[in-house]
Amino acid sequence: MQQLTNHKHLVFIDIETASAVENFGDLDDKFQALWIKKANLLNGEAEYDPIEFYFDRAGIYAEFGKIICISVGMLYLDEKKEWNFRVKALTSESEHDLLLSFIKLFQNHDQSKIQLCAHNGKEFDYPYLSRRMLINQIPLPPYLELSGKKPWEIQHLDTMQMWKFGDWKSFTSLDLLTSVFDIPSPKGDINGSDVNRVYYQEKDLNRIAHYCNQDVIATAQVFLKMKGMEIVSADKITAVE
Structure with a gap:
């Protein structure tokens, strides 16, 4: 089994946003x-x-928007040295509290070693998180702060960028990559264009949290495939309440 030497510091994330x-x-x-x-x-x-x-x-x-859900997932090895995955969705009606909850998750980690991974994270998740933290007057944690860092010092991974291999011609969706790699699709009964409606009109944050978790799981599975590794089996994936 191929090992990921940094898996203890590798954090998969996805955010869901709504109009302010x-x-x-x-x-x-x-x-x-x-x-x-x-x-x-x-x-x-x-x-x-x-x-x-x-x-x-x-x-x-x-x-003009705000973050309403942040899902966070991490890989770990069980006693049989098999990959497991734990995922947790953070939600709150207060964006300020939500962002602080996200930061608190890693307060006991060596934050200089945390490596974020998201699909299209460099274009969306990372800058959006950083901008909303500044708007909420929350200091950026080290794993989001880019100021003064050289490109090779930035600990941000992006499965979409990994798949491009330097090709900038087109956007590749997470759903397409899961199909290419024969991974269970993250898409359920809603997609990104439905989030605002589900949040404001249906007032169903739990449904959005489930959708966000599925994207994090899919991102981790695609990452493993692109590292030439087997995906995590469904029975070894745990959603933490």
Whole structure:
């Protein structure tokens, strides 16, 4: 069995985000104007409804959205030296409390050694987490702080970037990679475009947490495959409440 020498410091993550408020009209006048300016740039000459566009897209942007769930997973070896995976979804109606809960998970670890891994993490999860922490006046932990670091000192892994092998032509979804590697798909009854609706209209954070956990599990499985290793069997995956 191939070993991962750093597995004790390897942390798989995924975040789910929503618009900062449910309705465009709930924004103050300044942020309404700023969103329209942003939306105009995104839509170009195409006609759009700024109210609908806000509900559908604002959660993608850290300046207009917020984090509602962070799932965290880690590999470990059992007494038989077989891979197990433990995953936990953090949720809160208070983004500030949620971010602090995430940081608290690793307060007893050597934070200089923590290595994050996410799918499309370099484009989305890591910068979004960092921006929302700063907006919430929370100091960045060492594993998110990039200032002053050389490129080879940044402990961020990204399964999408790993799969590109230097090719920048296209986005490769996690769902596609699980299909390529014959891994159980992370997709359930919702996808990323449903999160805002499920959060605000159905008020079902537990459903979002399950979806987020599935993405973390899939990311870890894809990572193992790309390291030439066997995936973790379903009976060795534990979701921690």
